[in-house]
Amino acid sequence: MRLFKEIQQIVREILVLNLMDTFYELVVIGFVYAIYENEESVRQILHTCSTKTDRSLDDGRC
DSSP states (O other), rough: HHHHHHHHHHHHHHHHHHHHHHHHHHHHHHHHHHHHHHEEEEEEEEHHHHHOOOOTOOOSOO
């Protein structure tokens, strides 16, 4: 019975570690995605500003 409890504890620890690793990976992926999305938005605004004509942009961003 003691061996079974030790095995259960080891399995729990492995599951917790795997869950923490998965959470960390998701946080990193989300952070990188947010940076990428922000960079894309900035790139689009800069492109729009650099190619602006009087008719192309009238919302006051540039």
